Amino acid sequence: MTTDYTTGAIWSSTLPDAVRTYYEAELLQVLRTKSILVPFLATKFDYRARDTGTITYTEVLDTSPNWNPLNETDIWLTGRHLDSRQVSLTLEIHGDSIKFTDYAELIQYWNNGDLRGLVRGKLGQNMVDYLDLMARQVLLNAPARFVNFAGGNTTRAGIAQTDLFDLDMASLARVHLEEREVPGLNTVGDGEQQTIVCVTTPRVCHDIRTAAGTNEWKDAQEYAGSTRLFTGEVGMWSGVRFIRTNRLRLFNYGAVTAETTLDGATVVGQGAAATVDTVYSVGQTGATATVDVVDGSVFSAGDVITIHATAATNPAVETDGTQETRRIISIATNALSLDLPLMKPHATGATVTKGVTLHGSIFLGGSPAVFALGEMPHVFLPPTYDDMMMVRRASWRMFGKMQQHRPEVAEVYFSGGSTD
Numbered sequence: 001m002t003t004d005y006t007t008g009a010i011w012s013s014t015l016p017d018a019v020r021t022y023y024e025a026e027l028l029q030v031l032r033t034k035s036i037l038v039p040f041l042a043t044k045f046d047y048r049a050r051d052t053g054t055i056t057y058t059e060v061l062d063t064s065p066n067w068n069p070l071n072e073t074d075i076w077l078t079g080r081h082l083d084s085r086q087v088s089l090t091l092e093i094h095g096d097s098i099k100f101t102d103y104a105e106l107i108q109y110w111n112n113g114d115l116r117g118l119v120r121g122k123l124g125q126n127m128v129d130y131l132d133l134m135a136r137q138v139l140l141n142a143p144a145r146f147v148n149f150a151g152g153n154t155t156r157a158g159i160a161q162t163d164l165f166d167l168d169m170a171s172l173a174r175v176h177l178e179e180r181e182v183p184g185l186n187t188v189g190d191g192e193q194q195t196i197v198c199v200t201t202p203r204v205c206h207d208i209r210t211a212a213g214t215n216e217w218k219d220a221q222e223y224a225g226s227t228r229l230f231t232g233e234v235g236m237w238s239g240v241r242f243i244r245t246n247r248l249r250l251f252n253y254g255a256v257t258a259e260t261t262l263d264g265a266t267v268v269g270q271g272a273a274a275t276v277d278t279v280y281s282v283g284q285t286g287a288t289a290t291v292d293v294v295d296g297s298v299f300s301a302g303d304v305i306t307i308h309a310t311a312a313t314n315p316a317v318e319t320d321g322t323q324e325t326r327r328i329i330s331i332a333t334n335a336l337s338l339d340l341p342l343m344k345p346h347a348t349g350a351t352v353t354k355g356v357t358l359h360g361s362i363f364l365g366g367s368p369a370v371f372a373l374g375e376m377p378h379v380f381l382p383p384t385y386d387d388m389m390m391v392r393r394a395s396w397r398m399f400g401k402m403q404q405h406r407p408e409v410a411e412v413y414f415s416g417g418s419t420d
Helices: 017-034 105-111 115-140 168-179 202-210
Strands: 042-045 054-060 084-090 092-101 147-149 196-200 233-237 240-244 256-261 304-308 324-332 335-338 351-355 358-364 369-380 391-404 410-415
Touching: 017 115, 054 369, 084 369, 084 391, 092 115, 115 358, 115 369, 115 391, 115 410, 168 196, 168 240, 168 358, 168 410, 202 233, 202 240, 202 358
Parallel strands: 042 369, 147 410, 196 240
Antiparallel strands: 054 084, 092 391, 196 358, 233 240, 256 351, 304 324, 304 351, 324 335, 358 410, 369 391
């Protein structure tokens, strides 16, 4: 179906402003309660930016005192110089939608007035996933001097799967932040002590807890009574509070170990094996159960692969929104059967990669990035426009951008992870 809007159509909404505002609140509530990474970005609003498309933030720098002693005759003093620095953001339109036919089960609830459940359960989760992945992209792409690599490496490509999280990194990251005079992450309640937070993966938390010499690890429930916990917080070690999320488990982002390309374009719903783990019947009836590649011999059943648009011989990267990661269930010559159907289309020649799985750890002493908004996320329920009046849609849209803002308040660390 073409993406062009039909000529002569009337631009309208099926919801009055008051109701739309209510469902926007529902949408944002899902973001607040389920998102892991977005809350660590500083949020800035400038609704005039809907016209200009640009937000510029100016920071007045501290003065530099001259502490030499004064003479008795020095009754006129030279004023201290004031200066500033700026960060400019060019806003972008982002959004997504879900579409159903009138006969879909969820639409039956919709027609019975359960639009709140649709917004919270489907559209809200879509926005959480979308924005968390955007936040991951901007947080991981910190300036090079604030990025560290396990195993003494200088790039991601050099990290081996056995280059586990270095236990010294927690205290070292704190030292780096303190040397940059970062006071600590803004606390989540009045009167609480400032602290450093590390957002990382469950595997890194496991590797820290099971490593020798980490008997000082304190589970979150041990101090939860006196401290308000962050979403996903699991414990504290070496004065750093750890939050876990699989968003930072970067499948095939390290050195490439096997690679081929798609031998033919794929469509949504394609690729799932008929039965997965002897339990699940996956995918839709009639969907193609395999994905064709140029050379299937480079992979084995059980491998986790990523289909992405990054050029051949390169691993997947967080800036590529087309990528999908799947586990291979079986291989028949050059046809791969996967654990889940593909949810996005992929072009002929798209890269299929197996590589080292990296784990990102982000040490935060503040908000290193800004979520600039000229328009808050809005819910839209466009009218049906097909000939049979059967296709229903629910969508959200925003005008904003995430960008590095104060990178000196964070440290990024890439490591491998155990595979047991």
